[in-house]
Structure formats: C-alpha cells, structure tokens
Amino acid sequence: MQFKSMVLSNLEVSPGYFRMRMTAPPAVIGATPGQFVMVRINDSIDPLLRRPFGIFDLGTFDTEFTDCGRQSYLEILFRVVGKGTAMLSRFHRGDHLDILAPLGKGFIPGDPSGEKILVGGGIGLAPLYFLAKELVKSGKVRLFAGGRSKEDILCITEFERLGVETYVATDDGTLGENGLVTEVMERRLEGRSGDRTIFACGPHPMLRAVATIAQRLQVPCQVSMEAYMACGVGACLGCVMKGCNHTESTPDYRCVCKDGPVFDSLELQWD
Amino acid sequence: MNRPDLSVELAGIRLRNPVMTASGTFGYGREFADYLDLSAIGAFITKGLSLRPKAGNPTPRIVETTGGMLNAIGLQNVGIDAFVAEKLPFLRTVDTPAIVNLYGNTLDEYGELAERLDRLPEVAGIEVNISCPNVKQGGIVFGTDPAAAREVVDLVRKSTIKPLIVKLSPNVTDVVVMARACADAGADALSLINTLTGMAIDLDRRRPVLANVTGGLSGPAIKPVALRMVWQVAKAVQLPIIGIGGIMTGRDALEFMLAGATAVQVGTANFLDPSAAGRIAREMEQYLTEHGVDDVKELIGALRA
Numbered sequence: 220m221q222f223k224s225m226v227l228s229n230l231e232v233s234p235g236y237f238r239m240r241m242t243a244p245p246a247v248i249g250a251t252p253g254q255f256v257m258v259r260i261n262d263s264i265d266p267l268l269r270r271p272f273g274i275f276d277l278g279t280f281d282t283e284f285t286d287c288g289r290q291s292y293l294e295i296l297f298r299v300v301g302k303g304t305a306m307l308s309r310f311h312r313g314d315h316l317d318i319l320a321p322l323g324k325g326f327i328p329g330d331p332s333g334e335k336i337l338v339g340g341g342i343g344l345a346p347l348y349f350l351a352k353e354l355v356k357s358g359k360v361r362l363f364a365g366g367r368s369k370e371d372i373l374c375i376t377e378f379e380r381l382g383v384e385t386y387v388a389t390d391d392g393t394l395g396e397n398g399l400v401t402e403v404m405e406r407r408l409e410g411r412s413g414d415r416t417i418f419a420c421g422p423h424p425m426l427r428a429v430a431t432i433a434q435r436l437q438v439p440c441q442v443s444m445e446a447y448m449a450c451g452v453g454a455c456l457g458c459v460m461k462g463c464n465h466t467e468s469t470p471d472y473r474c475v476c477k478d479g480p481v482f483d484s485l486e487l488q489w490d
Numbered sequence: 491m492n493r494p495d496l497s498v499e500l501a502g503i504r505l506r507n508p509v510m511t512a513s514g515t516f517g518y519g520r521e522f523a524d525y526l527d528l529s530a531i532g533a534f535i536t537k538g539l540s541l542r543p544k545a546g547n548p549t550p551r552i553v554e555t556t557g558g559m560l561n562a563i564g565l566q567n568v569g570i571d572a573f574v575a576e577k578l579p580f581l582r583t584v585d586t587p588a589i590v591n592l593y594g595n596t597l598d599e600y601g602e603l604a605e606r607l608d609r610l611p612e613v614a615g616i617e618v619n620i621s622c623p624n625v626k627q628g629g630i631v632f633g634t635d636p637a638a639a640r641e642v643v644d645l646v647r648k649s650t651i652k653p654l655i656v657k658l659s660p661n662v663t664d665v666v667v668m669a670r671a672c673a674d675a676g677a678d679a680l681s682l683i684n685t686l687t688g689m690a691i692d693l694d695r696r697r698p699v700l701a702n703v704t705g706g707l708s709g710p711a712i713k714p715v716a717l718r719m720v721w722q723v724a725k726a727v728q729l730p731i732i733g734i735g736g737i738m739t740g741r742d743a744l745e746f747m748l749a750g751a752t753a754v755q756v757g758t759a760n761f762l763d764p765s766a767a768g769r770i771a772r773e774m775e776q777y778l779t780e781h782g783v784d785d786v787k788e789l790i791g792a793l794r795a
C-alpha cells in the first residue's frame with residue numbers, strides 16, 4: 220500500500236547509522252519480517268527513485284490522536300552511503316515521507332521447535348531484529364553479527380534484551396572475535412546436529428559464504444538479497460537475480476522485489 | 491460548470507483520457523492494480539513482448555542519473571505463449587484498453603507475433619518497438635534505418651487489422667525521416683520517444699555502472715528532447731502522435747499535447763509514484779477547468795509558434 224508517513228524520531232545510533240521511526244497505517248502491522256519498504260525521500264526529482272529499506276521493527280503505541288487510541292509505527296535502520304540516505308539522515312520529527320509498504324516476500328519462520336540461527340553483516344542486521352522478535356516467541360535464537368569495526372555492529376543490546384544469544388566478529392577485532400562472522404558461525408554449527416534454520420542478511424560475499432556453508436552442512440538457509448531497484452513492485456525487471464535453473468535459453472530470473480528479497484539459498488545461482 | 495471532456499480517439503481506440511502508461515514501466519498492468527484504479531487512465535501498454543522468452547541483460551541493469559535513470563533490462567519478457575497463458579486473463583478483467591508492445595529479433599518474428607496477437611480480442615492495439623537490433627543483419631537497429639523500419643511496419647501491417655502504433659527511437663539524426671517511413675508503410679499512429687542511449691561511469695572503480703555498459707535514458711532529463719521531436723514530427727506527418735518522455739505532471743502532459751500529441755504515455759514516473767498516471771489525468775482535468783478549456787482536443791497542436 221502507498222501512504223504518507225510522519226517521522227516520529229530519527230536517531231544516530233552509531234556513527235553514520237540512523238534509526239528512524241515513522242507513523243504507518245494499522246494494516247502495515249501485518250507485515251512479515253524480511254519484507255521491505257520503498258521510501259520516496261522528497262516530492263522533487265532529486266533523488267528521483269525511491270530507496271528500499273528493510274523493516275527493522277514495527278508496533279503500536281498509545282496516543283490521543285487516533286480514534287482507537289493506538290498509533291501504528293514502523294522503523295528502519297539505515298546507513299548513510301549516498302545522496303538519498305544522507306538526505307534521510309537529516310529528517311526530523313514531524314517531517315513527511317511517502318512510503319510503499321509492505322513489499323516483497325519475507326522470511327518463513329519454519330518449525331517453531333527448531334534452533335534459529337541469524338547471520339547479519341553490517342546493516343544487514345536491520346531486518347533480522349524484526350525477525351528475532353517473532354522467533355523468540357517460540358524457541359531458541361542465536362545471532363551471529365559481523366562488521367568491519369565495532370561501530371558497524373548495531374543494536375546488539377536490543378537483540379540481547381529479546382533473549383537472543385549473540386556472537387560478534389569484526390574485521391579489525393575491535394569487538395568480539397577478530398575475523399569473519401561466517402567462520403564463527405561455521406565453527407558453532409560444525410559437528411552438531413538437530414533441527415536448525417539459518418536466516419541471513421548482509422553483503423553479497425557474506426551471503427554466498429553462508430549459503431555454501433549451509434549447503435555443505437545441509438542446514439536450510441534463507442537469505443535476504445539486495446539489488447538496485449526502480450519500481451519495487453515487479454514491473455521494471457531492474458532488480459533481478461539468476462535463479463538456480465537459469466541458462467541463456469531458458470531464463471530463470473527472479474525479481475528481488477517481488478519474488479524476494481528473501482529466498483531459499485538453494486533457489487539462487489551464486490556465481 | 492460542466493467537466494471538461496478529456497476523451498480522445500487514437501487509431502480507432504477510444505480513450506477516456508489521453509494518459510497511457512509506457513511499455514516496460516507498468517508490467518502487465520496487474521502489478522499496479524493495488525496502487526491505481528486502472529479505469530482512471532486512458533490505456534496501458536504492456537512490457538515489450540517477443541516470440542520466445544527473453545533472458546535480458548546481466549545486472550546491474552538500472553542506475554539513477556541526474557533527473558533521470560538509465561536502464562539496460564535487455565527486453566526480458568515471458569514470450570508470447572506465457573503471455574497468453576498467464577497475463578491475458580487479467581487484461582480481460584479491466585475495462586481499459588490494453589495495447590501490446592512487441593519487438594522481434596528478425597523481421598519474420600515481427601510478422602509472426604503480430605499475426606498471433608491479431609487473434610486475441612483482449613488486445614486493443616499493437617505498439618511496435620523498432621528500437622532493437624536485427625540479429626540477422628549484423629545487429630543494425632531497425633529503428634535507425636528508414637528502409638528497415640519501412641519493411642517491419644509493412645509486414646506488421648499485413649499481419650494484423652488491429653490499430654498499429656509504431657514507437658520511434660530518438661537515437662537518429664532525423665526523426666522526421668523515420669516517422670515518414672513508418673507512416674508510408676501503414677502505421678495508424680506514432681509514439682515517441684523511446685529512451686536515449688547513454689552511459690554512467692563509476693569513477694573510483696573505473697568501470698561502467700551498468701553491466702551492459704550503455705543503457706536507455708528516461709525520466710525528466712529527456713523531456714525537452716522528446717517535446718522537440720514530437721513537435722517536429724507533428725508538423726511533418728498527418729498521423730496522431732503519442733508523446734512520451736519524462737512526463738511527471740498534468741502540465742507536462744499538456745505541453746506534449748500543445749506540441750502536437752493526441753495522447754501521452756507515462757513511464758519512469760510510475761516508479762516514483764505508482765499512482766502517477768491517475769494523478770496526471772486528474773491534474774490535466776483540473777488545469778482545463780481552471781483555464782476554461784471545455785475539451786482537451788482543443789489543445790492538440792495548439793502551440794503558438
């Protein structure tokens with residue numbers, strides 16, 4: 220759905236990372252973790268296209284401003300990387316945005332009794348928080364969070380407050396283990412069995428590594444992908460990725476915006 | 491006061507208003523049904539269709555540029571069989587004309603596609619995209635060679651009795667020459683412009699941004715070029731014209747009509763605002779009301795120049 224949203228807060232949670240809360244219509248509360256929003260940053264043509272962001276959190280709070288006394292909100296967690304996100308970082312309470320949400324297909328929680336393993340790289344933690352909130356309701360959740368430096372490990376205390384067991388790795392060793400988060404995860408998974416599912420979001424090389432490990436250990440794995448997007452609704456075919464059956468003569472392209480952004484890792488070609 | 495009349499007729503297709511959506515920016519209509527009442531627009535054009543499914547280009551396929559965007563989708567589409575099986579049923583459910591945009595990799599493919607579409611009652615008209623290479627003749631683009639364009643249009647004309655719109659490429663020295671060739675070969679209407687070839691470079695990586703290196707520029711950045719071409723063609727050719735290029739507002743659309751367009755297509759704007767086409771039609775109506783114009787047809791070619 221398309222709606223006008225009002226910014227409620229926009230906080231810099233770590234240098235260059237912002238957590239923005241904004242109003243949303245009640246129907247958006249039905250979104251599933253892993254789904255995303257497309258934000259139109261202003262009414263002019265600069266930036267021209269909407270920018271996609273995962274849903275970090277959503278909920279309702281008490282207010283006297285609506286008929287039913289509850290106001291729904293959604294939150295995004297974003298990193299300033301270019302023009303659009305820089306503009307977004309300067310939004311204040313009371314500013315307005317035009318939003319399309321919820322979009323795409325989210326994570327499938329799977330068997331509630333199994334162990335849930337979340338793997339996030341940098342800003343890839345964003346959609347995993349909303350997912351963790353749902354998953355802790357039914358069972359054990361472990362989070363493997365990786366980043367370049369300690370500034371890139373976001374909102375870890377929020378995850379811990381949910382009761383998630385967290386493991387951290389940084390490239391420079393400023394927080395947690397020194398090294399790649401995928402290596403830490405692999406060590407933790409190795410030699411153990413049981414019903415487990417991996418949920419991952421982060422940079423492409425990290426996701427490829429996670430998919431490879433998952434396949435080797437035969438653990439079901441869902442990955443949330445990123446791509447340049449224009450429409451967000453499956454119309455422009457700008458955001459596609461190769462599906463597992465893809466060949467030149469029998470194309471199997473999947474739209475990240477419509478068929479994803481969450482895919483079973485076996486559905487994709489990882490070249 | 492009476493509401494202004496926004497209806498126009500185009501190549502025998504009656505449009506409730508002059509706003510259509512451009513091929514490749516509106517999927518098969520259904521993708522936008524949650525955001526836009528399809529009965530609020532004049533017509534919609536479906537994604538470029540080919541005989542066989544087409545994989546399209548490697549990614550990245552799109553990038554934003556100043557005031558516009560580049561795309562190198564590579565005409566990815568499901569092919570006619572899947573189109574008939576999966577996309578056609580939806581077209582039956584809307585009371586807005588659906589025009590099918592098609593292209594071929596060879597001359598024969600254009601003819602065969604047109605013949606097959608001719609039999610489908612859901613298809614209100616055909617828009618022929620000639621901005622693609624002829625793989626049988628060293629990749630020369632049909633739409634940049636008047637003789638090749640004439641051949642394509644002539645063959646499609648013989649293959650269908652449906653309203654025939656030819657979509658012109660702006661990547662030519664003289665668009666009027668191309669327009670005349672298509673008119674002579676039996677087109678009922680001309681739509682222009684398709685995207686302008688461009689490129690974007692990532693300075694730090696010293697690489698082109700798009701995997702295909704070059705792509706088609708669309709959006710507000712191309713509007714002045716599109717207006718100029720519509721104006722030139724309208725003066726030279728008697729056929730009705732559909733103006734396309736960077737239309738974001740009702741005012742933009744009306745400028746194209748002044749330049750000589752009977753109708754317009756909205757493309758990139760659908761991405762920023764999935765309800766854009768409906769809003770643009772409303773803005774046109776509002777402008778006419780405010781300026782005491784009873785009938786939008788009064789503005790077609792009414793430029794004082």
Ligand SMILES: Cc1cc2nc3c(=O)[nH]c(=O)nc-3n(C[C@H](O)[C@H](O)[C@H](O)COP(=O)(O)OP(=O)(O)OC[C@H]3O[C@@H](n4cnc5c(N)ncnc54)[C@H](O)[C@@H]3O)c2cc1C
Nearest residue numbers: 270271272273296297298301302303304345445446447480
């Ligand atoms: C489904 C999805 C969910 C996302 N969720 C989040 C999120 O929760 N938090 C967050 O911070 N970011 C997220 N992103 C990435 C975010 O959309 C881009 O960082 C943003 O669009 C950059 O905009 P910009 O104008 O600041 O940068 P630009 O000036 O446009 O570009 C700057 C750089 O950003 C990169 N970039 C631009 N657009 C995209 C894009 N669509 N996807 C990936 N990289 C891009 C380019 O590589 C470029 O080098 C998500 C992307 C997708 C596809």
Ligand SMILES: Cc1cc2nc3c(=O)[nH]c(=O)nc-3n(C[C@H](O)[C@H](O)[C@H](O)COP(=O)(O)O)c2cc1C
Nearest residue numbers: 512513514538561619683684708709735736757758
């Ligand atoms: C992502 C994208 C895909 C397109 N695909 C097609 C296509 O399949 N066939 C075609 O004739 N034109 C295609 N076009 C061109 C548009 O129909 C239109 O002519 C062009 O974008 C200019 O209009 P605009 O500035 O309003 O977008 C495409 C444009 C874009 C941006």
Ligand code: FES
Nearest residue numbers: 451453456458476
């Ligand atoms: S962003 Fe347009 S199809 Fe996915």
